[in-house]
Each structure stands twice: as structure tokens, then as C-alpha cells.
Amino acid sequence: MDIIEISKVLSNKTRLKILYWLKSPEDHFPFQHIKGNFEDGVCVQYIGEKSGLSLSTISHYLSIMQRAGLVIQSRFGKYTYYRRNEERIAEYADYLKANL
Amino acid sequence: MDIIEISKVLSNKTRLKILYWLKSPEDHFPFQHIKGNFEDGVCVQYIGEKSGLSLSTISHYLSIMQRAGLVIQSRFGKYTYYRRNEERIAEYADYLKANL
DNA sequence: ATAATATTTTGATAATTATCGAAATATAAA
DNA sequence: TTTATATTTCGATAATTATCAAAATATTAT
Known part of the structure; x- marks a missing residue:
């Protein structure tokens, strides 16, 4: 678990927002072509x-x-989709709780 | 709880080490003048x-x-001492767990 | 009061990160 | 197989962070 690498990611407003938006894509992204679900x-x-x-x-x-x-990346045709990696995110918080 | 501000602090090797050393000062700092305890x-x-x-x-x-x-700062005479703010540190991990 | 020591602040430069537009890739559509 | 669209990579510059040495402060010791 690389605290420095993850902290750098979390040191930016836009990246935090992305993580937040991806919690509930239905609420934050109105429609999407092709794949109807998220x-x-x-x-x-x-x-x-x-x-x-x-x-x-x-x-x-x-x-x-x-x-x-x-986050987890997956490519379908010309589109690249990103979703949260919930396991890792939870793991990070647990790791900090135990080791910081 | 300012994730950005705290993450910036945690994005640096030396600062992480300081936090680690301050967990058990007795093990990491051999002796100290004046105030014998930590x-x-x-x-x-x-x-x-x-x-x-x-x-x-x-x-x-x-x-x-x-x-x-x-961390928490306290000044005694010409010396400034720093120790961990355990409550805040734990709070931060909890906050991430709940909100990241 | 003066000198010595601990810490902080300032000013400077180096290193890293942010961010864009353009160019390069990848893939689908015509 | 050309064209259009989505994404990534490159190259450049602006902004931020890292880090030092020197100067300024604070406080103790002479």
C-alpha cells in the first residue's frame, strides 16, 4: 500500500470529485451512449x-x-470506461487506520 | 476534514517518517536534554x-x-516539541473510510 | 547587557505537478 | 479503405512544492 502514491492522487480537487462522481454515476452523468448501465x-x-x-x-x-x-479501467471498442475500485479504496482507509 | 491538505502532508517520505518516529519517540530518539520523558x-x-x-x-x-x-506543538523555553495528534489522525482514517 | 542556542521566517533556486493543445493511436462507421 | 470519433501520448509552459542558506526572533546562560 503506497501511501505516498495514493496521497498524491488525493491531493487534487478534480481527482477527488471524480472519485465522488463515480460513487453514483447515475446521479452525476445524465446519459451514456451504447452501454446503458454503469x-x-x-x-x-x-x-x-x-x-x-x-x-x-x-x-x-x-x-x-x-x-x-x-479506479479500474475497461475498454470496449473505442470507449474507455472507468469505475471505482471499492476494495482498494476501503483497504487504503483501513491501512491508514492501522498504520499511519 | 480537509482531504487535500492532509493528503499533501502525507505525500512526502520524510513527513511520513516523522509521523512514524513520533509513534514511539523512545525507540527513535536516543536521549533528550531537559525534559526526560516524551x-x-x-x-x-x-x-x-x-x-x-x-x-x-x-x-x-x-x-x-x-x-x-x-501534530501538536508545544513550546518550553527555547525548545519546541512536537507530538502526534492521535485523535485527528484516527479521525482522518475514519473519515476516508466513510467518505472517500 | 551580551553571547550562545533553538527555532522560525525569508528569499532563492531546483524539482515536481498541472494543464493545455497538437500529434499519434485505436477502433468504428461510411 | 478512407473518414470520423475516443483516447492516449508528447512537448511545452505555468504553478506549486522542496529545499537550502542566511537573516530574524526567542529565550536562556554568562
Whole structure:
């Protein structure tokens, strides 16, 4: 469990918001083409639009979030979906509680 | 509970070490002048020496750690002691568990 | 009062992170 | 197989953080 890597991810307002939005995508992302449910998460475009930052920035954010283990990426055709990695997120909080 | 502020503090190896050392000062700081116990924590010099960084850097680190609520400062004469703020630290982990 | 010691603050530069637009990839659609 | 769309990667610059040495403060000891 890399506290430094995860803390860096959490040191940014937009990344925290992304994590929050992905808790309940139905409430935060109005519609999505193709896959009607949110099982696999939300695609990069939508997250980008909602964030107000450029897609390249958001793509980069999501990749460091995934490297840190906080989200899970899955690609379907030309779309990339991201969803929370609930296990890891809970694990991190537990780890801090026990070791910080 | 400011996740960003606290995460920034935790995004640094030396600051994490300080938090760790302060868990059991007796094990990490061999002796201390004047106050024989560690009730009030450890003084800046010792933390500085152990860290290998300059005192000005460590003083600055400790002040942002205190601003974030993770340590408690107390001054006695010309010495400043720092100790962990266990309540806040535990609170933070709980907060992440519930809200991240 | 003066000198010595501990800590903090300031000012500077190096290193890292944020962020964009453009270019490159990947894949689907025509 | 060209074209259009989604995403990622690259290259650049702005903003923030890291870190030091020197100067300024605080307080004790002479």
C-alpha cells in the first residue's frame, strides 16, 4: 500500500470529485451512449466534460488514479470506461487506520 | 476534514517518517536534554538531525503538519516539541473510510 | 547587557505537478 | 479503405512544492 502514491492522487480537487462522481454515476452523468448501465463505469469524455478540464488532462488523471489502484479501467471498442475500485479504496482507509 | 491538505502532508517520505518516529519517540530518539520523558513530544533539532534535512526545512514541515492537524506543538523555553495528534489522525482514517 | 542556542521566517533556486493543445493511436462507421 | 470519433501520448509552459542558506526572533546562560 503506497501511501505516498495514493496521497498524491488525493491531493487534487478534480481527482477527488471524480472519485465522488463515480460513487453514483447515475446521479452525476445524465446519459451514456451504447452501454446503458454503469457497471463498467463512465467513459472519459463524460468525466472530462463534467470536470471542465481538457480531455488530455483527465485521461492523464485517470491513468494515475488507476496506477494507484483507485479506479479500474475497461475498454470496449473505442470507449474507455472507468469505475471505482471499492476494495482498494476501503483497504487504503483501513491501512491508514492501522498504520499511519 | 480537509482531504487535500492532509493528503499533501502525507505525500512526502520524510513527513511520513516523522509521523512514524513520533509513534514511539523512545525507540527513535536516543536521549533528550531537559525534559526526560516524551509526553510533549520531540524537539525540532532531534527530528531534524534524524531526517538528514536542514532544520529550516523540518521546521517548515512540522508547521504544515500542525496546520493540517496531524501534530501538536508545544513550546518550553527555547525548545519546541512536537507530538502526534492521535485523535485527528484516527479521525482522518475514519473519515476516508466513510467518505472517500 | 551580551553571547550562545533553538527555532522560525525569508528569499532563492531546483524539482515536481498541472494543464493545455497538437500529434499519434485505436477502433468504428461510411 | 478512407473518414470520423475516443483516447492516449508528447512537448511545452505555468504553478506549486522542496529545499537550502542566511537573516530574524526567542529565550536562556554568562
